Amino acid sequence: MSSSNDKEDGKKEDASLSEEFLRELDDALKEPVCPECVMCGWCCKQTICYYGQWNYNRHQCEFLTDDNLCSKYEEIVNYEKSIKLEVGLFGSGCCLNYANPDRIELLKRRNGEP
Incomplete structure (x- = not known):
């Protein structure tokens, strides 16, 4: 059974991964193609x-x-x-x-x- 701390850590990790992904995507879109x-x-x-x-x-x-x-x-x-x-x-x-x-x-x- 997972604790509330595990859920919070998972949410933080998901949020930071999402933010990192969005930054990388934004950078990629700025590259001339x-x-x-x-x-x-x-x-x-x-x-x-x-x-x-x-x-x-x-x-x-x-x-x-x-x-x-x-x-x-x-x-x-x-x-x-x-x-x-x-x-x-x-x-x-x-x-x-x-x-x-x-x-x-x-x-x-x-x-x-x-």
Whole structure:
């Protein structure tokens, strides 16, 4: 027969295991799971992010530069730091559709493939 102390110890152990599991899960979810961004610009030519603005004449985000960079990069990074955002817009890799034709072409050129 178990005592009330055994039950309390079991509850404490379950709670700490749950807390530990949740911390590990939270850390795992913060890990980038997408392949690196190769700056093909495809994502900004399909839709806009939270900070973007669509340019209907160019069919892409207003802030996408000719060399496929975000012209608001510094502003966005500084803002996200100021609000202590743990996972920011940049640095997560290519998660929209990393099998897109622009990305594949850029990777082929980077690797010297025809």
